[in-house]
Amino acid sequence: MSLPEQQYQLRVYYEDTDAGGNVYHANYLNYCERARTEWLRELGINQSFFLEQNCGFVVRTLAMDNVAAAKLDDLLTVTSTISELKRASVRFLQQITNQHGQVLCQIKVLVAYIDLQRAKPCAIPNQILGALKGVS
Amino acid sequence: MSLPEQQYQLRVYYEDTDAGGNVYHANYLNYCERARTEWLRELGINQSFFLEQNCGFVVRTLAMDNVAAAKLDDLLTVTSTISELKRASVRFLQQITNQHGQVLCQIKVLVAYIDLQRAKPCAIPNQILGALKGVS
Amino acid sequence: MSLPEQQYQLRVYYEDTDAGGNVYHANYLNYCERARTEWLRELGINQSFFLEQNCGFVVRTLAMDNVAAAKLDDLLTVTSTISELKRASVRFLQQITNQHGQVLCQIKVLVAYIDLQRAKPCAIPNQILGALKGVS
Amino acid sequence: MSLPEQQYQLRVYYEDTDAGGNVYHANYLNYCERARTEWLRELGINQSFFLEQNCGFVVRTLAMDNVAAAKLDDLLTVTSTISELKRASVRFLQQITNQHGQVLCQIKVLVAYIDLQRAKPCAIPNQILGALKGVS
Numbered sequence: 001m002s003l004p005e006q007q008y009q010l011r012v013y014y015e016d017t018d019a020g021g022n023v024y025h026a027n028y029l030n031y032c033e034r035a036r037t038e039w040l041r042e043l044g045i046n047q048s049f050f051l052e053q054n055c056g057f058v059v060r061t062l063a064m065d066n067v068a069a070a071k072l073d074d075l076l077t078v079t080s081t082i083s084e085l086k087r088a089s090v091r092f093l094q095q096i097t098n099q100h101g102q103v104l105c106q107i108k109v110l111v112a113y114i115d116l117q118r119a120k121p122c123a124i125p126n127q128i129l130g131a132l133k134g135v136s
Numbered sequence: 137m138s139l140p141e142q143q144y145q146l147r148v149y150y151e152d153t154d155a156g157g158n159v160y161h162a163n164y165l166n167y168c169e170r171a172r173t174e175w176l177r178e179l180g181i182n183q184s185f186f187l188e189q190n191c192g193f194v195v196r197t198l199a200m201d202n203v204a205a206a207k208l209d210d211l212l213t214v215t216s217t218i219s220e221l222k223r224a225s226v227r228f229l230q231q232i233t234n235q236h237g238q239v240l241c242q243i244k245v246l247v248a249y250i251d252l253q254r255a256k257p258c259a260i261p262n263q264i265l266g267a268l269k270g271v272s
Numbered sequence: 273m274s275l276p277e278q279q280y281q282l283r284v285y286y287e288d289t290d291a292g293g294n295v296y297h298a299n300y301l302n303y304c305e306r307a308r309t310e311w312l313r314e315l316g317i318n319q320s321f322f323l324e325q326n327c328g329f330v331v332r333t334l335a336m337d338n339v340a341a342a343k344l345d346d347l348l349t350v351t352s353t354i355s356e357l358k359r360a361s362v363r364f365l366q367q368i369t370n371q372h373g374q375v376l377c378q379i380k381v382l383v384a385y386i387d388l389q390r391a392k393p394c395a396i397p398n399q400i401l402g403a404l405k406g407v408s
Numbered sequence: 409m410s411l412p413e414q415q416y417q418l419r420v421y422y423e424d425t426d427a428g429g430n431v432y433h434a435n436y437l438n439y440c441e442r443a444r445t446e447w448l449r450e451l452g453i454n455q456s457f458f459l460e461q462n463c464g465f466v467v468r469t470l471a472m473d474n475v476a477a478a479k480l481d482d483l484l485t486v487t488s489t490i491s492e493l494k495r496a497s498v499r500f501l502q503q504i505t506n507q508h509g510q511v512l513c514q515i516k517v518l519v520a521y522i523d524l525q526r527a528k529p530c531a532i533p534n535q536i537l538g539a540l541k542g543v544s
Contacts, residue, residue: 018422018426019427019429026298030151058292066331069330071184071427073177116292154287158291165433187427200472252429
């Protein structure tokens with residue numbers, strides 16, 4: 001039995017907001033990366049293990065559509081699904097909603113697995129690939 | 137029955153680290169503010185309610201002692217106590233430990249309650265003051 | 273005489289990097305917003321003036337293509353052009369290059385002008401629109 | 409003849425502010441670190457060179473006194489002096505003022521030079537120490 005999607009909850013703090021009174025747009029990217037990280041963790045994978053071998057996921061392309069703004073104290077949910085899984089990259093669809101169920105932001109992101117030292121793409125380790133296959 | 141201290145847990149993500157491989161030092165201040173915010177929330181207080189009235193806590197003075205570094209994927213605990221509670225300010229002692237119980241960072245912070253528009257100190261609302269008195 | 277494009281330079285500091293050794297991807301969005309802000313400033317416009325009237329630009333949609341990574345101490349240039357100027361929104365093309373002339377990142381961003389209090393789109397003030405028309 | 413102090417200018421962007429309308433307090437630590445970095449750069453030292461050897465400065469202790477708030481579009485100056493220079497650490501006094509000459513924040517910070525891999529203090533390289541001796 002697989003998880004077709006993952007849900008990650010987070011709270012908006014002062015650090016996330018800007019003088020316009022809303023969450024600063026770049027922080028939605030952080031939220032989505034936290035969600036991807038927690039999904040991996042649920043699947044038994046800690047990225048720090050792979051970082052020690054100088055490997056990791058990097059964001060290659062990203063499309064963000066902001067529909068409404070998040071505010072201080074909002075309780076946000078990032079819902080993530082995998083739309084494509086290849087040997088060296090993963091494509092995620094991620095949606096951020098607030099505590100009222102309102103959709104705030106949709107993100108499509110392609111993350112590539114790379115050798116961080118040589119800045120070269122490389123195959124996703126079988127341990128990670130297998131775990132992701134189970135949920136995609 | 138009062139809570140003599142509050143504990144808040146958080147995870148270290150890529151966004152928190154720097155090229156030295158550790159959590160960037162300024163982020164410890166963010167972690168401590170999240171912990172203070174969650175303590176208030178446990179006591180029934182959402183700061184966004186007071187922000188709408190243009191009031192809020194600001195950090196007046198702060199002393200930080202970094203003993204060891206936090207790393208990617210660490211699960212940190214911020215333990216907070218109130219060391220002084222006045223009409224318009226609160227002094228917190230906060231300590232950050234990692235999942236091995238190692239103390240990473242100690243912070244003493246004086247937060248003042250101010251009118252954000254006029255940048256003037258003002259009395260902490262009774263709703264907040266009463267709640268904090270119960271736990272200090 | 274118009275400026276068909278604007279160039280903004282910035283330095284990469286420890287705060288911008290992550291444990292992978294590169295600039296954390298969300299920070300490219302910050303860099304692009306700094307560049308847009310400085311372009312407005314060169315045209316005589318300070319956004320804080322409009323913020324006091326509770327109006328400002330927000331990012332509506334954004335597409336980012338990351339080609340290579342920025343590193344600590346890199347001197348980056350953000351080159352910005354306006355690809356579409358409408359009554360209530362502006363579309364920018366922005367490219368980030370490093371000190372070797374290498375293209376690192378390309379961003380297409382649609383920013384909308386909104387009433388921040390009511391979260392409603394509104395017409396870009398004539399002072400800003402006129403200034404942008406001169407350079408687009 | 410030496411520089412008894414260094415001045416570094418920076419602009420406040422939306423990313424730096426929070427929903428209270430001011431610069432989020434932790435960002436003052438970033439500003440001070442940028443100023444220390446630029447001082448080293450003026451002295452001919454790029455920290456990325458030493459980072460490649462897995463060495464760098466980390467903040468050991470820090471005291472911050474916030475007197476007034478910085479706002480969007482403010483042009484800030486960080487004035488830095490060295491108050492103590494030892495074999496493996498440097499103590500800086502740093503003050504942040506705005507474009508009206510108003511003092512906003514004072515920071516005393518002790519940075520230690522460490523082997524980042526082993527998390528052990530080590531002697532500041534002679535190239536850096538000599539450069540700092542010339543200005544302290």
